[in-house]
Ligand SMILES: Nc1ncnc2c1ncn2[C@@H]1O[C@H](COP(=O)(O)OP(=O)(O)OP(=O)(O)O)[C@@H](O)[C@H]1O
């Protein structure tokens with residue numbers, strides 16, 4: 001009862017304490033009190049309103065605790081530095097609601113809202129970090145990074161606005177969303193049990209919350225940092241510069257309006273045109289020869305694989321440029337990492353773009369547009385009905401109604417798709433590009449499997465691009481050619497750097513650093529060079545020409561998420577990667593073991609994992625093996641997650657171990673030892 005008395009005192013209504021006690025009202029029933037109950041207790045109208053609002057706040061403060069699904073990675077219990085895209089969402093007008101609604105109803109409304117946020121963001125791989133009243137704080141990029149975290153956050157925000165609007169609650173609800181990206185320190189777990197939460201330090205969460213505060217109801221406002229990572233994937237409205245509390249200087253803000261209709265990721269990121277293609281003459285030549293052959297009616301398939309950023313999309317773009325003046329039909333299909341389970345996603349997208357659907361089109365208009373494209377392939381009405389259904393358009397009576405079981409419908413749709421391709425190929429040669437097959441849903445894979453078989457006698461050239469983790473089932477077909485893109489050589493990398501810098505000058509040492517750290521991957525080269533240029537212009541006149549600004553060589557924001565995604569997939573092996581990263585680009589099994597202080601079995605399992613994931617090269621057999629980070633930037637990313645103190649301690653341990661157990665290194669490579677001593681402070 002004392003708690004109730006204290007609570008009433010805080011509200012400035014101690015006069016009711018006795019009456020509450022007489023009626024046996026304690027904190028366990030407080031939340032269930034209705035307006036009528038309070039009236040019966042003799043509480044005045046004004047005080048009833050105040051009390052109910054305070055009760056509602058109690059309700060808001062004790063939301064369902066975020067419960068990560070079992071398959072989700074658990075947050076770590078040690079602090080680390082991360083780039084995270086933070087989303088903050090809030091219910092519009094909750095104070096007004098609390099004044100107007102019965103607290104029990106309000107509680108239901110808030111619970112429904114929070115459930116909706118949780119469900120929506122989870123679908124996009126977001127992590128609900130905290131409920132704050134009726135606001136929700138969400139991370140994208142922690143505990144699990146994805147290469148497209150910024151995009152996931154923006155999509156989740158837009159979907160959330162729609163989903164909250166559709167909620168069937170007593171009052172119509174609206175939400176506001178703010179999103180920002182930046183480096184934060186995700187701290188140790190504080191508190192215990194359900195109240196446990198992870199402290200996040202950095203200006204990003206504050207920025208997201210402040211941007212949310214400036215948003216109009218039902219809008220998603222994003223920071224410049226996030227905007228930069230999104231290219232042209234969305235349509236934006238420039239909201240100009242804003243002064244925000246607790247944030248230094250004016251910040252530029254944007255409203256994300258809707259996903260844009262650009263063809264694919266590659267186009268979205270290269271809106272301002274392409275740099276010149278460097279190298280790849282032989283590969284382009286091979287594609288052109290296969291195209292010539294396909295045109296004669298001997299259909300061809302090229303299976304184009306390579307690691308992220310190596311230039312698969314760039315090469316297909318080069319082919320399209322070369323064929324620009326030739327008459328042909330081009331069909332492009334894009335898989336997406338957020339839609340790996342969404343049946344026929346790339347095919348639906350292709351058809352929507354071909355028909356030219358606009359977001360404001362009515363179903364009627366869309367059907368008309370669909371009919372217009374289908375007419376080019378003389379599509380029979382039954383097939384048109386299937387396509388309309390595939391695009392979730394209602395049959396307004398223009399097509400026959402089909403009585404099919406789901407299984408039959410799937411079968412017939414797949415047949416209709418191949419028939420469509422065949423019909424098109426009779427008019428003009430067809431160039432089909434199926435991008436990022438590693439993210440394809442099973443139904444699309446089946447559709448393309450059929451296409452691959454049918455193509456053999458058609459004037460169709462199909463290029464399938466994918467990363468090495470995918471194994472296309474079509475390898476080995478006589479009309480299929482596997483083409484693997486390798487890293488570029490130093491001369492080619494230098495040419496890419498020059499392409500990015502244009503006429504700005506980069507010091508030779510900086511240039512050499514970029515060449516060394518990017519390992520022949522064009523994407524890394526471009527992003528590192530851009531980051532260096534930006535850092536250079538920021539530090540501007542203060543920096544003597546040619547001096548290496550240390551920050552400039554940190555992992556650029558644009559690469560951070562994709563590199564972290566590779567590390568996060570490793571689970572416990574991540575720690576071994578961090579220790580290895582502190583030792584250097586190359587390290588011996590023996591030194592690692594001495595520093596890590598782990599059992600041989602544990603260490604071996606982690607190292608195997610790192611090798612299998614393509615992050616480390618191994619030479620020799622453990623315990624005499626040595627390891628090399630396949631990418632300097634992966635090493636940098638792993639190293640960059642370490643906080644100052646653990647990093648210092650790690651270097652101290654390495655220096656000690658070298659001095660006491662690896663006297664050879666200490667003698668022959670004193671500079672190595674010196675580096676660790678230096679970093680150990
Ligand atoms: N040969 C090249 N010459 C010039 N620039 C290149 C070359 N290859 C790739 N690039 C550039 O490098 C970046 C990455 O290339 P691209 O997007 O084609 O990689 P990708 O293999 O398709 O990667 P992902 O697996 O992520 O789709 C692009 O900006 C591209 O323009």
Ligand SMILES: [Mg+2]
Pocket residue numbers: 266312313314
């Ligand atoms: Mg690509």
